Amino acid sequence: MPNSLPHVVGLGQCSWDILGHIEQFPAVDAKTELLDVVEQGGGPVATALVALARLGCHATMLGTIGNDPYGESITQGLEAESVDCKLLQKDPRGKSQCAFIAVEADTGRRNIFWTRGEKRPFVLGAEEKATISHADFLHLDGLDEAASYQAATCARERGVPTMLDGGTCRDGTMRLLPLIDHLVVSEKFARQFCDGDNPEAALEQLSSFGASSVTVTCGADGSWTKGGNGTTFFQPAFSVKAIDTTGCGDVFHGGYLFGLLHNWSLKKTVRFSAACAALKTRAMGGRTAIPVIGEVEDFLKRN
Amino acid sequence: MPNSLPHVVGLGQCSWDILGHIEQFPAVDAKTELLDVVEQGGGPVATALVALARLGCHATMLGTIGNDPYGESITQGLEAESVDCKLLQKDPRGKSQCAFIAVEADTGRRNIFWTRGEKRPFVLGAEEKATISHADFLHLDGLDEAASYQAATCARERGVPTMLDGGTCRDGTMRLLPLIDHLVVSEKFARQFCDGDNPEAALEQLSSFGASSVTVTCGADGSWTKGGNGTTFFQPAFSVKAIDTTGCGDVFHGGYLFGLLHNWSLKKTVRFSAACAALKTRAMGGRTAIPVIGEVEDFLKRN
Known part of the structure; x- marks a missing residue:
């Protein structure tokens, strides 16, 4: 039975x-017990x-895990x-990507320590x-530069639109950018393309690679978007009492794709x-409170 | 066949x-990739x-783990x-104690985030x-206050000498102190017994609970010890280029017991x-470089 839901493939x-x-x-050299x-x-x-899956889409994950308990849990x-x-793909001798995230209870501010693990690139x-x-x-x-480039090339050849979640602009990212239709990047990524705090200049620079929409996300400070018709607009972040902001950017991308x-x-x-x-x-956690479609609709009516 | 090696039982x-x-x-709200x-x-x-096991003793561990991959690995x-x-003892519904430790590459300074897990006390x-x-x-x-007290009581009744590794003086610790023969505590623990930086005053206070030896460890600043005969002495820490100081205190206790x-x-x-x-x-790691007896003897000859 063919799946009639919209289908997003993610590689990463x-x-x-x-x-x-x-x-x-904590101060350096101090011991902190987690609450x-x-x-x-x-x-x-x-x-x-x-x-996307919670919102009602079909989603397929392309990525690599290690041969370890974290890989099983992922x-x-x-x-x-x-x-x-x-x-x-499970690398039989590989170690999975993992992260430790310390979240300050009163403020929701975080320190993120992460490792990409040790595993072969995606084939x-x-x-x-x-x-x-x-x-x-x-x-x-x-992050997996070779596989991302191959996948984006394949998508471009077949007319499948692409989105890039840009957190840090790495060596291989520049080669990838012309293959991206929708570029939704962090403030840190955008800063690598303009001097200082100038979202509109960054949008201009980033648009030159050919994406039909470019958005720079600035967390609680909202986001700046430039569309294919050249118009630029600002969307404020909704004012909420955040328990934990982990994964906010990832979920923003999910909503954008939707x-x-x-x-x-x-x-x-x-x-x-x-x-x-x-x-x-x-x-708490990047996924616990990801909304279903009805929750987003209700929220948008109230805000 | 009876085991003729010295036998230490540890509960903790x-x-x-x-x-x-x-x-x-990292700065707060920053992402740091682990090296x-x-x-x-x-x-x-x-x-x-x-x-103790590496030094050639027989060692038995009394403690609790959760029913999870960390427990298996422990x-x-x-x-x-x-x-x-x-x-x-494995708690079938329990979660194991674990820690994340960020070590600064150049200095060996650490931030320790830890959780005792969720598991029933030791029986x-x-x-x-x-x-x-x-x-x-x-x-x-x-840390497991009830089981520590019961175990120390049992040891005292049977004439088995006891050592306490005191990191933080908690509510139940005060009840435990009179049952301890050798008290080897952190600077932080000692500070709970005297005003400011006065190791000798802390030794005096701590000795009043009845231990025949009391040592306060101050990391790279050495240690202060008071013996049963009332003499007090300072032992400097050996000067080394530390890759990682995790577990130094624990290994100090192992050597002391030896x-x-x-x-x-x-x-x-x-x-x-x-x-x-x-x-x-x-x-790197609390255990990787724990020495065997020959290494300690060689080191002491050279230092």
Whole structure:
């Protein structure tokens, strides 16, 4: 039976996150007991796919895990959210990506320590290329530079639109940028393209690579977007009492893809993304409070 | 066949430690990629027992683990060091103690985030009491207050000497102190017993609980000891280029127990302990570089 839901293929990071609340960030050489601990899957692409799955899309994860308990947990976490993991590649001698995230209890501010693990790059074979070819969207985070480039090239050849979640502009990212249709990047990424705090200048620079929409996300300070028609707009972040902001950016991307899949205007799409990200902050962990579609609609009516 | 090696029973924390080098401690709300990651067992009592096992003693671990991969790893790590884990208790619904430790690459300075996990207290039954009764020493860290008190009471009744590794003086610690023969505590613990920086005043206060030796360890600043005959002495820390100081205190306790088991003088015992701790700093992780007896002897000849 063909799946009639919109289908997003994501290629990128899937991580195992260990999060703990702390009373306050410790002085160096001090010992801090965590107030509580939450463990769950994370990673920019993986969590964006979970958001899409909760919103009612079909999502397929392409990525690499190690042959370790974290890898098992990563897979189980995605499968529990109905993300298709058939093409997840396990490196038999590899170690999975993981992160430790200390969250300050009163403020929700975080320190993130992460490792990409030790594993071979993702291998893009015939089955993976066929899956991308039949998808409605390809979502990338660019960390696995060779595989990201191959996947984006495949998508471009088959007319499948692409989004890049840019956190840090690395060596291979520049080669990837001309293959990206929708570029949604962090403030840190944008700063690598302009001097100082000038979101509009960054949008201008980033648009020159050819994407039809470019958005720079600035956390609680909102986001700046430039569309294909040249108009630029600002979307404030919704004001919420954040328990934990882990994964907000990832969920924003999930919402953005959802809007694009439904051919919404960019303004509607970005406002929807901001609502998804705001709702996510309701609980500890990057995925716990990712909303379903009804919750986002209710939130948007009230805000 | 009876085991003729000196036998130390330890009751206390056994943890799974995840350690990562960082270039420098991150600003709040920043993301830091770890330069490398080491995972291994830790915990004050568990690592002291590993030190004793490497030095050639028989060591038995009494403690609790959760029913999770960390618990499995904790057990495997101890068994690989020949620490007897037959009386380790697994809480079927419990979560193991674990820690994340960020180590600054150039300085070896650390931030330790830890959780005691969620598990039932240790149950001291007939077999556990018999094991303590036949031991040459009981080593405690006092975190599990009820079990520590019961174990120390049992040891006192049977004439088995006791050592407490005091990191933080908690509510239940005060009740435990009169049952301790050798009190080897951190600077932080000692500060709870005197105003400001006065190790000799702290030794005086701590001795009043009845221990025949009291030592306050001050990391790279050395240690202060007061013996049963009232004499007080200072042992400087050996000057080493530390890769990682995780577990130094635990290994110091292992060395101290080794000296006491061999009826060495307190001065010889503490110097030996300081050498064990210094050698431990040669590698990342609380246990990697714990020395065997020949290494300590060579080091002491050279220093």
